[in-house]
Amino acid sequence: MKTPAKISRIPLSRQIKNYILDGISSGNLSPGDRIPSEAELAKHFSASRMTVNRAVSELTVEGRLNRVQGLGTFVAEFKTLAPLFEIRSIAQEIEDQGKEHSSILLEAQRGPATKQEAGRLEVPLGEDIFKIQVLHLSDGHPIQIEVRLVVPKFAPLFLEQDFTTVTASDYLQKNVMFSEVEHKVDAISAGPEISKLLEIEENAPCLRLIRRTWLGEDIITYVQLIHPGEMFRFTGRFSGPQAVRDMPC
Amino acid sequence: MKTPAKISRIPLSRQIKNYILDGISSGNLSPGDRIPSEAELAKHFSASRMTVNRAVSELTVEGRLNRVQGLGTFVAEFKTLAPLFEIRSIAQEIEDQGKEHSSILLEAQRGPATKQEAGRLEVPLGEDIFKIQVLHLSDGHPIQIEVRLVVPKFAPLFLEQDFTTVTASDYLQKNVMFSEVEHKVDAISAGPEISKLLEIEENAPCLRLIRRTWLGEDIITYVQLIHPGEMFRFTGRFSGPQAVRDMPC
């Protein structure tokens, strides 16, 4: 008798990681709390300690946990901005979490640049530009709003992309000659539109606003990402105690 | 008979990682090359495959290698900017590589801000500021120049730091309430001063210039880092084929 279909195609180590992550995001585990020891987790999952060790080690590398030999493993005190500074495809990020990425094209229009848009791209006011807005979903749940401003004459190929499947990061990674990247991170609260799109409460704090400007020889792109803070994490690697504790969100 | 002192306190997995990294930096392994299989490495180091597996897996997470099931493990095609965007202490970075960090205080003076400096900090021209310049060394080799501009009235405690042991990142991580970070990356070539400090050829290309501005409630800091490009790596995670290949450096 063969294995009855595929009951669980998710690796055990991944399940353990998700279990811990769920504990953190659900509030059962708070920053500073000790998580069960490797031996306990191994028993709980009927796994060997090595498997637990790998799962926990990976979470440590990812900045979610801190391990202290002889003491135990603890939920990282603070979230990290590090992932925000890593320029990766949101699709890849989601898939790495074992979830399914999809996206909805909210807007794709061409027209003259407003004053703000021209400022972002550092082009003359009224310049012919493209404005694309995409909503990214993780397992069907909205998770990030992406706004792209592109100067068509610099990037004709960009316009042929399927914006719902190819993220800006994907495209830029494959096609754009990097010369300079400017990166700004800010925190905002949700206005009516954003709260509706992301299915969160209005005026919810903690949203991360990331702005990136790519200045290449043949393309000028401005990417603006908005997503709930929970998706990305802070660790001590980036900011210390006061850094986040005193933040409004 | 006990172990004869400590012949090798460096973990085997770390040794394997260093072996591979050395192969890459020495040019024996170029991007795209296949590295020896896990079995071969295990034999070479008289280690078990699991140990090799861990070492190689970690290098993959760090973006230095790409693993393909059924094919082999390959040197990552391109370096990544990701570490540049991770805000970490240079001291920690160096120690993580198993090397010793030290630093030399090149300059520490107080005076009115020049036009350029005032612009960086967004303070009035002539504002009383501190200018600190530190040279960081890895195992005695100069590796990074750090320039810090600080507005004293916003950060009185900052001035009591020992600048040669506490890096700006360290301090900011522990004491500064984060509100906004601006991050710019650029590539420059080495002028006479820089080439002398970093012990590299004059006009050497590929130097990374990183500028960070921290805007907090009680501190405004501008940090400028210069280091040879080799220290940090690119991977496909950040930039695609053309991204680096076509760069002047």
Next chain:
DNA sequence: TTGCATAAATTGTATATACCAGCATAGACT
């Protein structure tokens, strides 16, 4: 009370083994 040795718990590292999954190729078959 103080100091020190010891024990217990925990993570860190390493081994030996097993089986699964993906890829490429050689060889057999049509």
Next chain:
DNA sequence: AGTCTATGCTGGTATATACAATTTATGCAA
């Protein structure tokens, strides 16, 4: 010639085990 299959190599995951290193708690002795 084209197609299929078997095989071998590769990495992916998991187990069971062992010992080292670190921290904390405990208990005993001075």
